Amino acid sequence: MSPSEKTRRLSAMRPGASGRVLRVMRENPDRADRLMALGVTPGATVTVLQRFPGVVFLCDHTELAVEPAVARAIVVELE
Amino acid sequence: MSCAQAAVREPAADPLLTLRARPRRIALVGNANVGKSVLFGRLTGQYAVVSNYPGTTVALTTGRVVLGGEVCELVDTPGVTALEGALTEDELVARRILNAGQTDVVIQVSDARNLRRALMLTSQLAAIGRPMVLVLNMIDEARVHGIVIDAAGLAARLGIPVVETVATEGRGIAGLRDAIGRAAVPAFDAPHRGDHAHLAHDLAVQYRCYRRRSAARIQERLGRLVREPLTGLPILAIVLYGMYLAVGVFGAQTLVGLIEGGLFEQFINPGAIALVNRAVPWAVARDFLVGEYGLITMGLTYAIAIVLPVVATFFLVFGFLEDSGYIPRLAIFSDRIFRTMGLNGKAVLPMVLGLGCDTMATMTTRILGTPKERLIAVLLLALGIPCSAQLATILGILGGVSFFALVTLFGVVMLQMFLVGFLAARTIPGERSEFIMELPPLRLPQLGNIVRKTLLRVRWYLGEAVPLFLFGTALLFTLSRLGLLTVLTEAMEPVVAGLLGLPKDAATVFVMGFLRRDYGAAGLFQMSKAGELDGVQAVVALTVMTLFVPCVANFLMMVKEQGLKAAMGILGAVTVIALGTGVVLNAILRGLHVTF
Numbered sequence: 001m002s003p004s005e006k007t008r009r010l011s012a013m014r015p016g017a018s019g020r021v022l023r024v025m026r027e028n029p030d031r032a033d034r035l036m037a038l039g040v041t042p043g044a045t046v047t048v049l050q051r052f053p054g055v056v057f058l059c060d061h062t063e064l065a066v067e068p069a070v071a072r073a074i075v076v077e078l079e
Numbered sequence: 080m081s082c083a084q085a086a087v088r089e090p091a092a093d094p095l096l097t098l099r100a101r102p103r104r105i106a107l108v109g110n111a112n113v114g115k116s117v118l119f120g121r122l123t124g125q126y127a128v129v130s131n132y133p134g135t136t137v138a139l140t141t142g143r144v145v146l147g148g149e150v151c152e153l154v155d156t157p158g159v160t161a162l163e164g165a166l167t168e169d170e171l172v173a174r175r176i177l178n179a180g181q182t183d184v185v186i187q188v189s190d191a192r193n194l195r196r197a198l199m200l201t202s203q204l205a206a207i208g209r210p211m212v213l214v215l216n217m218i219d220e221a222r223v224h225g226i227v228i229d230a231a232g233l234a235a236r237l238g239i240p241v242v243e244t245v246a247t248e249g250r251g252i253a254g255l256r257d258a259i260g261r262a263a264v265p266a267f268d269a270p271h272r273g274d275h276a277h278l279a280h281d282l283a284v285q286y287r288c289y290r291r292r293s294a295a296r297i298q299e300r301l302g303r304l305v306r307e308p309l310t311g312l313p314i315l316a317i318v319l320y321g322m323y324l325a326v327g328v329f330g331a332q333t334l335v336g337l338i339e340g341g342l343f344e345q346f347i348n349p350g351a352i353a354l355v356n357r358a359v360p361w362a363v364a365r366d367f368l369v370g371e372y373g374l375i376t377m378g379l380t381y382a383i384a385i386v387l388p389v390v391a392t393f394f395l396v397f398g399f400l401e402d403s404g405y406i407p408r409l410a411i412f413s414d415r416i417f418r419t420m421g422l423n424g425k426a427v428l429p430m431v432l433g434l435g436c437d438t439m440a441t442m443t444t445r446i447l448g449t450p451k452e453r454l455i456a457v458l459l460l461a462l463g464i465p466c467s468a469q470l471a472t473i474l475g476i477l478g479g480v481s482f483f484a485l486v487t488l489f490g491v492v493m494l495q496m497f498l499v500g501f502l503a504a505r506t507i508p509g510e511r512s513e514f515i516m517e518l519p520p521l522r523l524p525q526l527g528n529i530v531r532k533t534l535l536r537v538r539w540y541l542g543e544a545v546p547l548f549l550f551g552t553a554l555l556f557t558l559s560r561l562g563l564l565t566v567l568t569e570a571m572e573p574v575v576a577g578l579l580g581l582p583k584d585a586a587t588v589f590v591m592g593f594l595r596r597d598y599g600a601a602g603l604f605q606m607s608k609a610g611e612l613d614g615v616q617a618v619v620a621l622t623v624m625t626l627f628v629p630c631v632a633n634f635l636m637m638v639k640e641q642g643l644k645a646a647m648g649i650l651g652a653v654t655v656i657a658l659g660t661g662v663v664l665n666a667i668l669r670g671l672h673v674t675f
Contacts, residue, residue, distance in 0.1 A: 030165040034515050037161035039196040041276035050306055054411045054424065054514070061192035061224060063302070065411050067423065067514040 111158025421504025448512025
């Protein structure tokens, strides 16, 4: 598989899909820092639980709810 | 381990020979919702309010703890996600206590399930260079999830004691007390260029392993049910209806009926009147105690017989919801709406807390990300969120009118909040922060904690509200004696009777409402019971009262959080909006010939 098929924005992942965080886009540094503090760092395992009305995902054992713009900034390598 | 760091390690304190200028200060620090306040309670024997959501502790709580014969000061701090970078106000509070050089020992409390995040904070704390202990709390829940942590290995690597605890059950507390004496300055190499995440990741991989998970399936299934709109919204409706049954029907009708109708009207008030009439020779003093505006017949009756039963039932139900972890999940549903109001889903926490007490909730706005969000949240709390005491009287009065009346009131109040929020979002300068929120695990609440919390809050209500009720009654008595009440009633008549369409005596109630909304609403309760209000009047009067600033204490808290200028601005705006809404609502209801 080419890398583009294996990597996805978290916002584009289906509920139930999981993978590892590849990177967090830094166009908004505050957001990236906050995500990092909550454990969303490269290498962390994420599983998408729900997409509507907000994105909810599991990162390790932390359940996080975020708005779509935030989910778009998380790049995940699918398993 | 670097030698330079090892040399700075403090020797264990000798408990019998130490003389200090001030007691040793120990700070509990950690991520939000990991159980710092439970540990605080375990170590000091004092109760700090504990709930299952981040942001329960927003200020510092201090207590005493005896360790090895020495009295130390223990400080409970608000939860933090980080100590570096962009920090919220409550994170700054925690940060300050560490930086001021006032803390001798740091106890980092962590949720054992989130070792990686905990270690990220450990790495930041290490940079501050105080002796510390790492607590892996909720180790039982971690085991349920199949997580095993090599605590001894981790301790050796970090150079600090690592203790496993289950704070809610008191397990591991003795080990922690012992470990505080052995607290040491962390002795590991600082991460390259402050990359705490990388270090934490490596450490977590090295010292944590997964076994097969044993249970936690029910938790997951329940989590999904409350989170997904298809099942979550009906569940929300059921929860709200359950609260209405408990607070509105059982509390506001059954209990109030028993205590006010039974105890106070049958025994206490007649007894007090008889006693006072016999024992007090002065007519003025008799009136002051048991007259129309008597301390006992009005002040005490309102506070104890009408408001207290509902407040107590509310806090009981509310405590259950708080500890279950349900409330933060409402943020998922409300995020979009709050975003149009310049906030984000996280604002649901102060708003729902406001139903308990707006004053406390005003303080909780500190968990919000930006000054703009905090200002809008404080404004909306003051404007639209009825506190438990007021909810009490609303349900008590309108429960007797009709369900439609109740829907009208809440509909109008919510619409007003939305409009004001919408406009505030566009006029107040600044940014909103993005919605990123951690959801605490769903748990079966412990009855003991709910009861303790309820008792603490009831006691607080008694200490806070009853004096104000009595003061308000004394004020009304004085005004009425001096004939000023008539003057005031006359002066307000064009607004009260003309524009709002209320009996002109309702002016008295609004004077009371300025002190505390619930006190004013309790006055309305009496008027409605005496048949002085029809359905429309009850709805209009209660809507205006609900939109008023909650109470003097809330106003003072607004001053404290936002400054005098902003607080005066909010007070003015809210009063104008409240009266304006009442006038329009009255005109519409009368125009449409609604009768309820």
